[in-house]
Amino acid sequence: MERTFAIIKPDAFAAGHAGKILSRIYEEGFTVVGLKKLYLSKIEAEGFYDVHRNRPFFGELTDFMSSGPCIVMVLQAEGAIKKWRDLMGATNPAEAAEGTLRRQFGSSVGENATHGSDAPETAAFEIGYFFSGLELL
Ligand code: GTP
Numbered sequence: 749m750e751r752t753f754a755i756i757k758p759d760a761f762a763a764g765h766a767g768k769i770l771s772r773i774y775e776e777g778f779t780v781v782g783l784k785k786l787y788l789s790k791i792e793a794e795g796f797y798d799v800h801r802n803r804p805f806f807g808e809l810t811d812f813m814s815s816g817p818c819i820v821m822v823l824q825a826e827g828a829i830k831k832w833r834d835l836m837g838a839t840n841p842a843e844a845a846e847g848t849l850r851r852q853f854g855s856s857v858g859e860n861a862t863h864g865s866d867a868p869e870t871a872a873f874e875i876g877y878f879f880s881g882l883e884l885l
């Protein structure tokens with residue numbers, strides 16, 4: 749069964765939305781294979797978002813991701829990667845469809861409540877960045 753990597757970002761965690769987001773994850777039929785709370789350093793956030801290093805928003809993005817605790821997760825389901833991205837909605841909460849997590853909990857394109865892997869290769873990198881095999885049994 750497919751696995752994807754997800755984050756409840758610092759904005760959503762600080763606002764107390766982690767419980768509601770987790771409820772939604774279970775309701776939609778994902779299995780939570782791994783979960784932990786982390787407070788990323790700037791360096792750790794930069795390593796995670798290395799593909800965006802040359803984007804103009806890289807500094808802002810990694811400052812935000814290291815601004816407070818977040819929850820990192822490995823979610824499992826049939827077609828988990830697309831299923832989770834569909835549940836999150838568009839990157840910009842203002843463009844995200846009704847009923848999506850970013851529409852409900854995001855406040856701007858930067859502070860958009862959740863992250864999800866966009867392909868099998870990125871899911872493999874992102875899961876391995878935060879979890880060891882022993883944590884995903
Ligand atoms: P992720 O699931 O977080 O990877 O989002 P995404 O795949 O929908 O978007 P993308 O990979 O293009 O961008 C990664 C993250 O960078 C987004 O989730 C945003 O948090 C952030 N981001 C994207 N565009 C901007 C921007 O213009 N300004 C700022 N501050 N952040 C941005």
Ligand code: MG
Pocket residue numbers: 864866
């Ligand atoms: Mg992305």
